[in-house]
Amino acid sequence: MTNILSVENIELYYDHIYALKGVSIDVAEGETVALIGANGAGKSSILRAITGLRPLKSGRILYQGERLDGASASDIVRRGISMVPEGRRAFPLMSVKDNLLMGAFTRTDKAEIEQTLESVLTRFPRLRERYHQQASTMSGGEQQMMVIGRALMARPKLLLLDEPSLGIAPKLVQDIARAIVAISRDEKVSILLVEQNSRMALSISNRAYALSTGSIALSGNSRELMNDDRIKAAYLGGEL
Amino acid sequence: MEQIIANGLYLGAQYALIALGLTLIFSLMNVLNFAHGQMYVFGGFVTYTVVVQLGLPFIVGLFASAIVLAIMGAAIEKFLFAPVIRRSKRDESTMLLAAGIAFFLDAVILLAFGEKQRGVPKIVNGVFNWDMRIIMPYDRILIGVLAILLIVVFIGFMNYSRTGRAMRALAQDKMAAQLMGVNVARYSMIGFALGAMLAGLVGGLLVTITGVNLGMGGPTSVKAFLMIMIGGAGVISGAIAGGFILGMMESVGLTVLSAYGDITYLVIFATLMVFLAVRPQGLMGKPWG
Numbered sequence: 001m002t003n004i005l006s007v008e009n010i011e012l013y014y015d016h017i018y019a020l021k022g023v024s025i026d027v028a029e030g031e032t033v034a035l036i037g038a039n040g041a042g043k044s045s046i047l048r049a050i051t052g053l054r055p056l057k058s059g060r061i062l063y064q065g066e067r068l069d070g071a072s073a074s075d076i077v078r079r080g081i082s083m084v085p086e087g088r089r090a091f092p093l094m095s096v097k098d099n100l101l102m103g104a105f106t107r108t109d110k111a112e113i114e115q116t117l118e119s120v121l122t123r124f125p126r127l128r129e130r131y132h133q134q135a136s137t138m139s140g141g142e143q144q145m146m147v148i149g150r151a152l153m154a155r156p157k158l159l160l161l162d163e164p165s166l167g168i169a170p171k172l173v174q175d176i177a178r179a180i181v182a183i184s185r186d187e188k189v190s191i192l193l194v195e196q197n198s199r200m201a202l203s204i205s206n207r208a209y210a211l212s213t214g215s216i217a218l219s220g221n222s223r224e225l226m227n228d229d230r231i232k233a234a235y236l237g238g239e240l
Numbered sequence: 241m242e243q244i245i246a247n248g249l250y251l252g253a254q255y256a257l258i259a260l261g262l263t264l265i266f267s268l269m270n271v272l273n274f275a276h277g278q279m280y281v282f283g284g285f286v287t288y289t290v291v292v293q294l295g296l297p298f299i300v301g302l303f304a305s306a307i308v309l310a311i312m313g314a315a316i317e318k319f320l321f322a323p324v325i326r327r328s329k330r331d332e333s334t335m336l337l338a339a340g341i342a343f344f345l346d347a348v349i350l351l352a353f354g355e356k357q358r359g360v361p362k363i364v365n366g367v368f369n370w371d372m373r374i375i376m377p378y379d380r381i382l383i384g385v386l387a388i389l390l391i392v393v394f395i396g397f398m399n400y401s402r403t404g405r406a407m408r409a410l411a412q413d414k415m416a417a418q419l420m421g422v423n424v425a426r427y428s429m430i431g432f433a434l435g436a437m438l439a440g441l442v443g444g445l446l447v448t449i450t451g452v453n454l455g456m457g458g459p460t461s462v463k464a465f466l467m468i469m470i471g472g473a474g475v476i477s478g479a480i481a482g483g484f485i486l487g488m489m490e491s492v493g494l495t496v497l498s499a500y501g502d503i504t505y506l507v508i509f510a511t512l513m514v515f516l517a518v519r520p521q522g523l524m525g526k527p528w529g
């Protein structure tokens with residue numbers, strides 16, 4: 001299997017404090033990879049590095065075999081990488097419709113944008129009901145569906161999800177997990193899923209990496225990691 | 241009564257356009273453009289030059305004002321504000337820069353156009369008279385209608401065009417907008433150009449009625465700040481509300497308070513202070529500024 005994404009030994013700093021010291025991650029074509037770890041471990045920093053929001057100190061990132069680091073955030077979206085950021089970051093005063101259309105900002109193929117919009121609304125029927133409603137008036141779960149839909153509007157080849165279960169009612173976490181599985185099945189998209197909800201992340205991914213203060217502590221097949229004593233102790237304990 | 245409302249609407253439409261430009265720049269870049277009034281004056285002089293000096297039709301003058309100010313706004317953003325914002329994390333830096341640009345533009349206007357009051361001959365003659373209840377020269381009506389038309393076009397553009405949507409997105413969440421592929425540098429420049437263009441257009445509109453002079457820049461900036469404070473900074477509806485409210489207050493003040501001397505703005509300032517003490521975010525103020 002070819003890798004759509006290879007993160008190679010990256011280091012990332014905020015001012016003079018490191019957040020990542022030599023992290024390597026691969027995502028294969030069509031795969032869902034989970035990235036788990038405690039708060040502050042550096043999960044979001046990895047995604048910020050991939051999407052060009054933060055520069056690297058060293059190391060490199062390859063996407064479809066080509067250098068990605070150094071490209072601007074807007075170019076990276078155009079190359080097929082979409083991110084659902086931590087805390088959702090919906091456009092609060094825009095309607096659901098305009099939020100979704102913003103997702104297709106880099107596209108110019110009008111007719112096909114309509115098709116994608118239709119498929120997103122079919123995937124998340126709640127968004128159709130709320131189509132003209134202002135985003136800030138919706139629940140956290142609905143907003144999460146919306147920003148996932150917004151990311152899909154770009155028709156990405158690689159989808160990055162940063163803690164989609166954060167602050168969502170437990171019942172809706174299951175819906176979101178199902179939606180991620182369905183997206184991976186229906187769309188030609190590879191997924192890198194960042195989660196603190198390790199149980200959920202391991203149950204819907206093929207492989208996983210466990211991050212601990214800026215470096216990879218463990219990695220492997222998700223099903224095996226689920227039964228790994230070290231993972232159980234460090235990441236699954238509280239949630240059983 | 242009808243006369244006061246008509247005057248207020250006429251004035252309010254101009255004011256709302258000025259406030260829209262200011263609030264657009266503020267919401268996109270968190271920059272209070274102290275030079276907004278000078279841009280308005282500059283726009284007036286451009287129309288004056290094209291119409292009076294070059295003898296071209298008024299509409300050409302208006303277009304020239306729009307284009308010159310859009311280019312000026314783009315250049316000011318790209319070569320002055322963008323580098324300062326990149327290097328400095330303090331808000332005062334852009335405020336100082338904006339104040340500096342205001343003084344600089346005053347100097348440029350003085351050099352290029354002189355200190356005389358300039359006007360453009362009436363574009364239409366005649367006076368509308370509704371039973372002595374509303375008396376308004378046709379040219380004022382035309383300018384008022386043009387201003388309202390421009391407001392409608394601007395709102396339509398912001399709400400339904402791809403560029404307008406991107407600017408709203410940038411104003412509401414810069415990081416998320418970046419993740420959608422919006423080039424922040426490019427759209428900040430477009431937004432600044434558009435804001436300056438609106439100021440220039442109002443200058444071009446009003447030069448036919450009241451004329452322009454060098455001294456109008458500063459006071460116009462202050463009025464524009466008043467409007468966005470009334471309506472709530474960074475919000476389109478707030479700028480429009482603020483513009484029309486200030487226009488109305490001026491119109492009422494000039495009629496009702498004229499007997500007590502020139503105290504309209506004293507009363508407006510006092511009222512505004514009380515209002516802002518109760519509602520500091522303005523009428524439509526939103527948490528995002």
Ligand SMILES: Nc1ncnc2c1ncn2[C@@H]1O[C@H](COP(=O)(O)OP(=O)(O)O)[C@@H](O)[C@H]1O
Pocket residue numbers: 014015018019037038039040041042043044045046
């Ligand atoms: N903007 C920032 N400025 C300074 N330090 C930051 C910033 N963002 C994150 N950090 C620090 O970098 C480390 C990793 O953060 P982050 O990648 O957000 O972790 P995670 O997503 O795993 O919770 C943390 O110690 C955090 O405090």
Ligand SMILES: [Mg+2]
Pocket residue numbers: 040043044045086
């Ligand atoms: Mg995080």
